[in-house]
Each structure stands twice: as C-alpha cells, then as structure tokens.
Amino acid sequence: MFTLRVDAETVARTRFSPSPASESLAWLKLTAASGRHPVFGDPGPLARASLAHPDVALVVDLLARTGDVYTPDLLTPQPGTATRPRDLLDEQIARIEATTQDDVETQVIAATQAHWSRPLAATTRRAADSGTMPRRLAAGLARFWRDALAEGWAGLHSVIERDITHRAKTIARHGVGGVLGSLHPGIAWAGDAITFDATWDGEIDIAGRDLVLAPGALSWPGFAVQVDVPDQLVLYYPAHRVGTGSGHRPGTIAQVVGAARASLLADLATARSTAELATRIGYTAGTVSYHLGALHRAGLVSKVRDGRFVLYQRTAQAVVLLEEA
Secondary structure (H helix, E strand, O other), rough: OOEEEEEHHHOOOEEEEEOHHHHHHHHHHHOOOOEEEEOOEEEOOHHHHHHOHHHHHHHOOOOOOOOOOOOOHHHOOOOOOOOOOHHHHHHHHHHOOOOOOHHHHHHHHHHHHHHOOOOOOHHHHHHHHOOOOHHHHHHHHHHHHHHHOOOOOHHHHHHHHHHHHHHHHHHHHHHHHHHHHOOOOEEEEEEEEEEEEEOOOEEEEEEOOOOEEEEEEOOOOOEEEEEEOOOOEEEEEEEOOOOOOOOOOOOOHHHHHHHHHHHOOOOOOEEHHHHHHHHOOOOOOHHOOOOOOHHHOOOOOEEEEEEEEEEEEEEEHHHHHHOOO
C-alpha cells in the first residue's frame, strides 16, 4: 500500500482540473503500442503517422513500457488554473519547455536508470546531455496533440467536465473526504491520508502542498499518482461513467439521430470505410455515405484518408452522446 499523508492545508488547497498533457500521453502510449482504448477505440492513422516525427518519437521513448514503473513527471506538469482548455495545454507545454537541466538529469537520466529495465536510447541520452530535450519534448507533445487530439478535444473535455461537476456535487453532500474516497476502488480516504492499492509500500508527507485531482478519459480505467516533484502533485483517476455504456446498443440513441445513424455510431469505435460499414450493417454504400456526411457535419464522426480509403470513426462527442443515452 502507498500512502499520501495530508493535513488541513492540503485538503483546503486540493482542486480539480483536466490535464491535456496527461491525456495526450495516454493516447500517445496507446498509439505507440498499437493498442485500442476500451471505449474510444483505435487512435487512428493520423496518430500513428505522428509517431514518425522525431520530437514525438523522443516523447515516446520516455514513456513507461511493460515492466517499467516510472515516467518522468516533467512530461505532465501540474495543470494550472486557466479556464480555457487550450490555455491549459499551452501552459503545460510552456512548463515542459522551461524544464531545467538539473531536472532533466534527475528525472530522465538518474530516475530511469533506477526504475527501468532498459537503458535510455542513445539518441535520447544525447538529447538529454545537449540541453535540447525540454524544447523538443514540448514540441513533440504539441505536435501529437495537434495531429491526433485537437479535433476531438471538445468532446473529451466535456467528458472530463461532466466528471468534475459530479465530484462537486459529491463534495456538497459528503465533503472532500467523501470525494477522495470515491475516485477509484483502489483509492481510499483514511481521515488524514489518501491510500492506494499498489504493488509497492511507501508513504510521503504532502502536508501544506497543492494537490490537483485530474479526471482521465483516455487514461481510463486506471489511476496514477505523481509525487516525485514537490510542486507537481497530481492524482490521476478515471472519469465518472466512461465505459458504462458497454456495447453502445443503438436503441435509445436512435430516438435522437435515427436508426441508421445510431447503428453507424455503434459500429465506429474502430475506423472503417464506407464499403466496410455498408457490408456490416446492411445498407447501400450510398446510404451509408449520406448518413456519414450528416454525422461528420454534426461533429459525431471524424474522417481521414488512409491510402485509397477514407476511414470514419466516432468522435469523443459521439461517445458522450452514447454514454448519456
């Protein structure tokens, strides 16, 4: 069990915030591993194409892999207090770029050597030693966000904001302790401490320090705690109700968008072409194309060309609509 020991000042300074940097890293890690999100599906060809950029590849090399238990905190600065989502991201990117060389040497060189089962790649070590790493990491994160997440961020942000609203209601009814004890089955509130089910034992006193609670959609369903840097405390937890519409049966949503479009949305967790969709759901290609056009104009599906095909996939806004239905 891992424990964060807190005091009244820490509880008073605890706040909620989205973390665009953390969400971007979760999506990037999934993309690099050729994985699929259990709710949001395949990252898509634009995300995969972004991996070819050398600055994005540099970020990927610092992500924890199977068997690793550490990702440098400098990649996920504590979110600030900006009210606009893009400003939050810009603040985090600026903080990555402002990382000191001492922090690079501590987190990237020393900590990875202690916690990883693999050595740093030679190109990554050269970037760390040369002093160019913070600038390149900031550029890499910004590039991946622009390529893979910018178009769908409004929908993801609405998922996160919905969670924050839910937590605010919990605080109103049950107090801060009530919400700290309800973030995840592996997280508990002990009156003067937050405890975590973990494979290691430890305790850190965070009395008097700011703590940010960051709901995750793309990092769902896991949780993580960021504690290595005193002024960068963040507890990442899975956003409320993500995944509760398992299977996304189209019956209820059909009352909103119609049966054909509901069937298309239910089948677009994976990027698919018009011809594939027509075969799968039994409509003509022309009918599918017509409905996809309407869904795209409404922001419920994205489209991207992949070779000879145009691939469609439901957006985060569509996931929200399906979850609420």
